[in-house]
Amino acid sequence: xxxxxxxxxxxxxxxxxxxxxxxxxxxxxxxxxxxxxxxxxxxxxxxxxxxxxxxxxxxxxxxxxxxxxxxxxxxxxxxxxxxxxxxxxxxxxxxxxxxxxxxxxxxxxxxxxxxxxxxxxxxxxxxxxxxxxxxxxxxxxxxxxxxxxxxxxxxxxxxxxxxxxxxxxxxxxxxxxxxxxxxxxxxxxxxxxxxxxxxxxxxxxxxxxxxxxxxxxxxxxxxxxxxxxxxxxxxxxxxxxxxxxxxxxxxxxxxxxxxxxxxxxxxxxxxxxxxxxxxxxxxxxxxxxxxxxxxxxxxxxxxxxxxxxxxxxxxxxxxxxxxx
Amino acid sequence: xxxxxxxxxxxxxxxxxxxxxxxxxxxxxxxxxxxxxxxxxxxxxxxxxxxxxxxxxxxxxxxxxxxxxxxxxxxxxxxxxxxxxxxxxxxxxxxxxxxxxxxxxxxxxxxxxxxxxxxxxxxxxxxxxxxxxxxxxxxxxxxxxxxxxxxxxxxxxxxxxxxxxxxxxxxxxxxxxxxxxxxxxxxxxxxxxxxxxxxxxxxxxxxxxxxxxxxxxxxxxxxxxxxxxxxxxxxxxxxxxxxxxxxxxxxxxxxxxxxxxxxxxxxxxxxxxxxxxxxxxxxxxxxxxxxxxxxxxxxxxxxxxxxxxxxxxxxxxxxxx
Numbered sequence: 220x221x222x223x224x225x226x227x228x229x230x231x232x233x234x235x236x237x238x239x240x241x242x243x244x245x246x247x248x249x250x251x252x253x254x255x256x257x258x259x260x261x262x263x264x265x266x267x268x269x270x271x272x273x274x275x276x277x278x279x280x281x282x283x284x285x286x287x288x289x290x291x292x293x294x295x296x297x298x299x300x301x302x303x304x305x306x307x308x309x310x311x312x313x314x315x316x317x318x319x320x321x322x323x324x325x326x327x328x329x330x331x332x333x334x335x336x337x338x339x340x341x342x343x344x345x346x347x348x349x350x351x352x353x354x355x356x357x358x359x360x361x362x363x364x365x366x367x368x369x370x371x372x373x374x375x376x377x378x379x380x381x382x383x384x385x386x387x388x389x390x391x392x393x394x395x396x397x398x399x400x401x402x403x404x405x406x407x408x409x410x411x412x413x414x415x416x417x418x419x420x421x422x423x424x425x426x427x428x429x430x431x432x433x434x435x436x437x438x439x440x441x442x443x444x445x446x447x448x449x450x451x452x453x454x455x456x457x458x459x460x461x462x463x464x465x466x467x468x469x470x471x472x473x474x475x476x477x478x479x480x481x482x483x484x485x486x487x488x489x490x491x492x493x494x495x496x497x498x499x500x501x502x503x504x505x506x507x508x509x510x511x512x513x514x515x516x517x518x519x520x521x522x523x524x525x526x527x528x529x530x531x532x533x534x535x536x537x538x539x540x541x542x543x
Numbered sequence: 544x545x546x547x548x549x550x551x552x553x554x555x556x557x558x559x560x561x562x563x564x565x566x567x568x569x570x571x572x573x574x575x576x577x578x579x580x581x582x583x584x585x586x587x588x589x590x591x592x593x594x595x596x597x598x599x600x601x602x603x604x605x606x607x608x609x610x611x612x613x614x615x616x617x618x619x620x621x622x623x624x625x626x627x628x629x630x631x632x633x634x635x636x637x638x639x640x641x642x643x644x645x646x647x648x649x650x651x652x653x654x655x656x657x658x659x660x661x662x663x664x665x666x667x668x669x670x671x672x673x674x675x676x677x678x679x680x681x682x683x684x685x686x687x688x689x690x691x692x693x694x695x696x697x698x699x700x701x702x703x704x705x706x707x708x709x710x711x712x713x714x715x716x717x718x719x720x721x722x723x724x725x726x727x728x729x730x731x732x733x734x735x736x737x738x739x740x741x742x743x744x745x746x747x748x749x750x751x752x753x754x755x756x757x758x759x760x761x762x763x764x765x766x767x768x769x770x771x772x773x774x775x776x777x778x779x780x781x782x783x784x785x786x787x788x789x790x791x792x793x794x795x796x797x798x799x800x801x802x803x804x805x806x807x808x809x810x811x812x813x814x815x816x817x818x819x820x821x822x823x824x825x826x827x828x829x830x831x832x833x834x835x836x837x838x839x840x841x842x843x844x845x846x847x848x849x850x851x852x853x854x855x856x857x858x859x860x861x862x863x864x
Binding site for chain 2: 330341342343373374375376377400403406407408410443444445447448450451473489496497500
């Protein structure tokens with residue numbers, strides 16, 4: 220259980236987060252509250268490890284998710300005790316807690332003002348800048364959030380997290396090409412992130428389906444390639460296969476005109492045989508994943524329940540079409 | 544070689560002797576019961592211990608072979624322990640002094656951050672271009688090359704084309720140098736003091752006898768400051784003990800101060816020895832030149848994409864399994 224405390228808790232499913240935060244009082248009681256800097260005491264007490272503070276930080280986030288504000292405040296108190304309240308990361312955590320405590324939007328606006336004061340003093344304070352973006356977004360001011368995030372990315376274009384967030388915000392606004400651009404930036408920084416490849420494929424697919432633009436077939440072809448790259452990088456990536464299945468079905472059911480993309484060889488759609496083979500591959504793999512997950516096999520339990528259900532539905536729909 | 548050693552030994556023995564016998568060291572009663580010896584004769588307490596050993600050979604040509612030291616007490620502990628304790632305490636003290644003197648890392652201004660990260664971004668695009676499709680790569684290449692060549696990312700665009708500022712006049716660079724100076728001072732001053740303290744009080748003392756035999760080669764290591772040719776290399780002089788402590792107390796400090804103790808003199812020494820890593824953003828580097836180089840690097844890339852033929856690769860890979 221403590222191993223999952225060492226990972227960022229945003230990836231934890233809600234049940235695990237709940238479990239963690241239920242244990243929070245116990246963990247807080249057991250873990251040392253402060254590490255003595257005295258040479259003599261450090262001989263006898265447990266030595267300080269970076270893991271301890273990671274645990275506190277993650278516990279704080281889990282507690283906030285489940286509404287256990289008291290434990291969260293305790294965690295924060297210990298973190299402040301150790302690192303001081305002028306540490307950038309701690310400042311962001313303090314702000315996070317203030318946001319969580321705020322009863323209404325007016326209080327949130329006050330917190331927002333505080334962020335802006337901090338940023339006026341030190342514009343390079345990345346954690347606070349990110350908190351400000353997140354707060355703006357949760358207040359519903361997405362365009363302001365986008366502006367703030369672009370300002371952050373302007374001086375720090377190597378921040379993959381920020382690019383991913385920007386992509387998500389553009390996507391929520393329906394600006395597909397901007398979202399795709401931002402996600403490509405993430406790939407520039409992390410070229411082998413298979414989830415980003417698959418996500419980019421999803422965006423391309425949605426863009427192509429959403430607007431019948433002249434380069435829709437190019438986008439479809441690239442989406443196909445992105446999904447293929449994703450599952451090439453990770454053999455059992457459910458979303459990759461799901462997308463592959465979706466797009467091959469789409470392409471097989473509505474053949475694209477081949478004449479247009481003759482000018483760009485690299486992004487030409489593959490022929491129907493390849494598409495069929497890819498479709499078979501995706502179906503087989505999706506079937507295997509859902510089967511093994513449902514059977515409760517060891518090593519196949521890491522998938523998200525809802526994603527498995529979606530994959531099942533997709534396969535069933537596909538097979539019913541075939542039977543008919 | 545032999546001859547030279549002999550000469551060296553003699554001269555150092557003479558120098559040692561002339562510097563003053565034990566009478567000037569403040570231990571006259573204990574060490575030289577027969578202090579009527581001429582001060583030029585090289586007589587030291589622990590040396591006479593080796594006289595007590597079986598060999599009973601004269602120490603040096605200048606040493607009084609008739610001099611039999613009757614002192615048999617455990618006087619050497621009174622050198623061994625002070626040196627060790629003082630060295631440990633100094634190490635701990637130095638740790639806290641370094642902690643106190645350490646200046647907080649200087650805030651980097653936003654334009655400087657932008658300059659550095661834009662360059663890193665360009666490098667990322669250059670090395671990971673294969674993750675992009677051809678159109679999106681050329682769009683990025685064009686944008687980055689233009690911005691690099693016009694100096695849009697520079698910290699102060701006005702200084703474009705001028706030679707880099709002298710690092711000695713740059714206050715930011717001076718801070719870094721001062722930090723280095725402070726650290727070096729924290730190393731040098733205590734070591735010099737201890738060394739001179741040992742030299743003044745305990746020079747020439749033989750304080751330990753190792754419980755195992757050693758070859759003659761170890762003489763220079765273990766008997767620094769005691770220039771006797773015939774003494775068994777198992778005997779260890781005070782200065783040698785100091786050096787042994789200097790190099791060997793690292794683990795004691797780790798235990799006392801935690802693993803990342805600033806008293807890690809060994810680490811600092813290693814750092815000093817290792818060739819300095821090329822400093823990408825250090826003082827004296829012209830960012831404009833770096834940008835121009837990077838723009839050129841980007842321009843010469845022959846683009847290909849991992850997405851080319853990925854379906855075939857995937858199907859092939861599945862079949863071969």
